[in-house]
Amino acid sequence: xxxITIKYLAQKLNLATSTVSRALNDSHEISETTKRKVxxxxxxxxxxxxxxxxxxxxxxxxxxxxxxxxxxxPFFNLVIEGAESICRANGYSLIAYNSYEDVxxxxxxxxxxxxxxxxxxxxSLADEEKEAQHxxxxxxxxxxxxxxxxxxxxLEGFKFTTNDQESSYLGTKHLLEKxxxxxxxxxLSHTSSVGAARREGFIxxxxxxxxxxxxxxxxxxxxxxxxxxxxxxxxFFKLTRPDGVLAAAEKLGLAAYxxxxxxxxxxxxxxxxxSFTNMQMADLxxxxxxxxxxxxxxxxxxxxxxxxxxxxxxxxxxxxxxRIIIPSVFTPRESSR
Amino acid sequence: xxxITIKYLAQKLNLATSTVSRALNDSHEISETTKRKVxxxxxxxxxxxxxxxxxxxxxxxxxxxxxxxxxxxPFFNLVIEGAESICRANGYSLIAYNSYEDVxxxxxxxxxxxxxxxxxxxxSLADEEKEAQHxxxxxxxxxxxxxxxxxxxxLEGFKFTTNDQESSYLGTKHLLEKxxxxxxxxxLSHTSSVGAARREGFIxxxxxxxxxxxxxxxxxxxxxxxxxxxxxxxxFFKLTRPDGVLAAAEKLGLAAYxxxxxxxxxxxxxxxxxSFTNMQMADLxxxxxxxxxxxxxxxxxxxxxxxxxxxxxxxxxxxxxxRIIIPSVFTPRESSR
DNA sequence: TAAAAATTCGGAAACGATTGCACAGGAAAA
DNA sequence: TTTTCCTGTGCAATCGTTTCCGAATTTTTA
Numbered sequence: 001x002x003x004i005t006i007k008y009l010a011q012k013l014n015l016a017t018s019t020v021s022r023a024l025n026d027s028h029e030i031s032e033t034t035k036r037k038v039x040x041x042x043x044x045x046x047x048x049x050x051x052x053x054x055x056x057x058x059x060x061x062x063x064x065x066x067x068x069x070x071x072x073x074p075f076f077n078l079v080i081e082g083a084e085s086i087c088r089a090n091g092y093s094l095i096a097y098n099s100y101e102d103v104x105x106x107x108x109x110x111x112x113x114x115x116x117x118x119x120x121x122x123x124s125l126a127d128e129e130k131e132a133q134h135x136x137x138x139x140x141x142x143x144x145x146x147x148x149x150x151x152x153x154x155l156e157g158f159k160f161t162t163n164d165q166e167s168s169y170l171g172t173k174h175l176l177e178k179x180x181x182x183x184x185x186x187x188l189s190h191t192s193s194v195g196a197a198r199r200e201g202f203i204x205x206x207x208x209x210x211x212x213x214x215x216x217x218x219x220x221x222x223x224x225x226x227x228x229x230x231x232x233x234x235x236f237f238k239l240t241r242p243d244g245v246l247a248a249a250e251k252l253g254l255a256a257y258x259x260x261x262x263x264x265x266x267x268x269x270x271x272x273x274x275s276f277t278n279m280q281m282a283d284l285x286x287x288x289x290x291x292x293x294x295x296x297x298x299x300x301x302x303x304x305x306x307x308x309x310x311x312x313x314x315x316x317x318x319x320x321x322x323r324i325i326i327p328s329v330f331t332p333r334e335s336s337r
Numbered sequence: 338x339x340x341i342t343i344k345y346l347a348q349k350l351n352l353a354t355s356t357v358s359r360a361l362n363d364s365h366e367i368s369e370t371t372k373r374k375v376x377x378x379x380x381x382x383x384x385x386x387x388x389x390x391x392x393x394x395x396x397x398x399x400x401x402x403x404x405x406x407x408x409x410x411p412f413f414n415l416v417i418e419g420a421e422s423i424c425r426a427n428g429y430s431l432i433a434y435n436s437y438e439d440v441x442x443x444x445x446x447x448x449x450x451x452x453x454x455x456x457x458x459x460x461s462l463a464d465e466e467k468e469a470q471h472x473x474x475x476x477x478x479x480x481x482x483x484x485x486x487x488x489x490x491x492l493e494g495f496k497f498t499t500n501d502q503e504s505s506y507l508g509t510k511h512l513l514e515k516x517x518x519x520x521x522x523x524x525l526s527h528t529s530s531v532g533a534a535r536r537e538g539f540i541x542x543x544x545x546x547x548x549x550x551x552x553x554x555x556x557x558x559x560x561x562x563x564x565x566x567x568x569x570x571x572x573f574f575k576l577t578r579p580d581g582v583l584a585a586a587e588k589l590g591l592a593a594y595x596x597x598x599x600x601x602x603x604x605x606x607x608x609x610x611x612s613f614t615n616m617q618m619a620d621l622x623x624x625x626x627x628x629x630x631x632x633x634x635x636x637x638x639x640x641x642x643x644x645x646x647x648x649x650x651x652x653x654x655x656x657x658x659x660r661i662i663i664p665s666v667f668t669p670r671e672s673s674r
Numbered sequence: 675t676a677a678a679a680a681t682t683c684g685g686a687a688a689c690g691a692t693t694g695c696a697c698a699g700g701a702a703a704a
Numbered sequence: 705t706t707t708t709c710c711t712g713t714g715c716a717a718t719c720g721t722t723t724c725c726g727a728a729t730t731t732t733t734a
Binding site for chain 1: 681682683684685686688689690691
C-alpha cells in the first residue's frame, strides 16, 4: 500500500509524528512555520493519510452507506445520485449497496456494516413488514439509520416519503375524469407502506367521484417482468378489458405498454395509461406516457443532508420518529389524453 | 462504534485475543472444540470484525473502487451492476465514484483512493488524452488499475472495450443500404478512443459503399442536452437536412429524437435513426429505436473478474498491456426501416 | 528579576485485528 | 525414563493515525 506515511514525513523533517499529524490537521498548537514545512512536503510527496488508520483511531469513517432494493431502477439510482452530491459537498463518501429486493441479502449487508464500515446508513427496505432486528443492531452499535420511500413500520426514525396517496389519487381522478369506466390498479405489494398508500389513493378517487370499483381491478403483480406482461396480455385480450391503467411502479407501466403493443390495443383511444416512474424519456415513448414522478434526486439529497446534520449536531436525535414528505410531480401526456 | 471486539470475546471465554482471532479465521492450529465455542459466541453476539483494524493490519481492504464519468448513464450504471455482482460473489465490496466527466474531480477521487481505501481500481476515464499522472500514482502505490470503454492512451494496462468501429460501421452501412443519401454522425469527442473508433467506422462504411461523405456531416456535440437539441432542431429545419442519423451516444440519440419531434419530421420516412444506447426501452419509443447496445453488464463483470483474478494470482501482471474486446449488439428497429 | 503563562513540540499510549514466536503439556519415540 | 515432536494457546509487536500528558522554550506578568 502507500509507503508515504506520517512517520516517513516526520523523519524527513526531523519532527515527531504527533507534530506532523497536528500540523496536517491545522492544530493551533503548531507554529505557522512548521505547518508550512509539513504541508509543503506532504503536497510534494502527494501524501494521503491512511483511511483505515484514521478510521480505527477516530472511530468514525466519514462515509455513509445507502442500501436500496434495486440500484438499476432509475428512481433509486437518482436517489443515490442525490445523496452522493450532498455527501461529496460535505466531505463524506457514499457506499451504495443493492439488496436485490431480498431481505436475507439486506441482512447480510447490514451485518457487514456492523464492522464499523460506515458512520450512518440510509435505507429503503426490501420488505417493510419483516422484523427489523438487523436494523436494531445498527442502532445498538450507535450507527444511525434513516429511511426513505419504503420505510420501516416497526422502528422509529426519520422517514422520507412522497405523497403517494395524493399522487395516486390525482392520477386516478385524472383517468376517471377523462372518461375511463374501468380502471385497473397495478401494484407490486400492498403490504408495503408505499403500495398501500397508492392503492388507497386509487380507491379514494373512485369513492370521491362516486365510481363503482370492482375489487378485481386491484391487481397485485410480481417481480418477474415476463410473467407480468403475459398476465396483462391475456387481460387486454378479453372483451372485458379495462379502459384505464394506473401503474404503481415503472416496471409495471412498461409491462403494460409492452402488453398493449403486443395486443395491438390503441393508447389512449382504447386504454389510457398513467404510471409512476422516474424515467427520463417518458415524452419519447409511443405514445408519450403520463407520469407521476417521485422526487428521487431531492429525496436522496434531503436524506443525506438531514443525516449529516444529525451526525454533526449531537442535539439531533435521529432515532426519534419524524416524517418528511416531498411531493411527487404528475405530468399528464398523450397516453391519458 | 461496535463495542463487541475480539478482546471482549476473549475475556468472555477466558482465551487470548490471538486464539479468538485464529479460531474465527479457521486456523488449523486451534482445536475444534475451542473453535466451536468461539464461533458460537461470535454468532450469538453478532460479532463483526472491525473492517478498519483489519484493513490496517493486513494492508488490504477487500474492496474495489470503480470510477465512471456519469453514473446515471444506463451504460455505466449497468457496468457497475455487473462489476458488483462479481465482487459480491468473491467477497469483495465495490465502491462507485462519479467523476462527472471532469478530470479534476477524477484526480481528487484518485488521490483520495491513495489513502489505501481500495485494493484495486476499475476506471473509465473522463478524458483519455490528458496526462495520466494521477493514475501512475496508483501504480506506484501498488494499486492495480484496469480500464474499460474510455481507456488510457498513455498508460499500459488491461483495457476492456467493445468493437466500436465495427458496430458503427454496421450501423452506418445499414442506414446507407436502406437508401439514406446524407447521413450525419453525432459524436461527443473525437479525441477519445471510443469517439475516434465510432467515427472511423462511420467513414469506413461510406468508403466501402462508395458513398461521398461531406465533412460537415461529422458533427461534434457538447455535453449540454438543451444546446444539442437546439442545434439539431435548426439543422432539421433546413431543406438541406440529412435523411439519416447515427448517434454515437445515448444522450445524442435522445436529443435527435426530441428535435425530430419538435420539427415534426417523420421517422423513419424522412429521417432514419440509429443510436448507440443501453436504454431498456428502445422498443417502446416512438418509433422504436434501432440501437447499438454495448455489453455493459458483461463488461463490468469481466473487469471485476479479471481484476480479482489478478489480485489473487501474483503471476498475473495487471500493468501489462492487454486488450479485451466484447462485441456490441446491433438491433434494427422501426426507426431505420 | 523571578514567577507565571503561553507557545510549541515530543513521547507514548491508544484504536482492534493479525501474526511471528515462545512455551506449556501430552503423546510418541528412543 | 528421557528425549523429541506435535498440538494448542498466550504474549507482544505491528499496521498508521490521533491524542493525552508532559517538557522545553519563550513570552508575559507581577
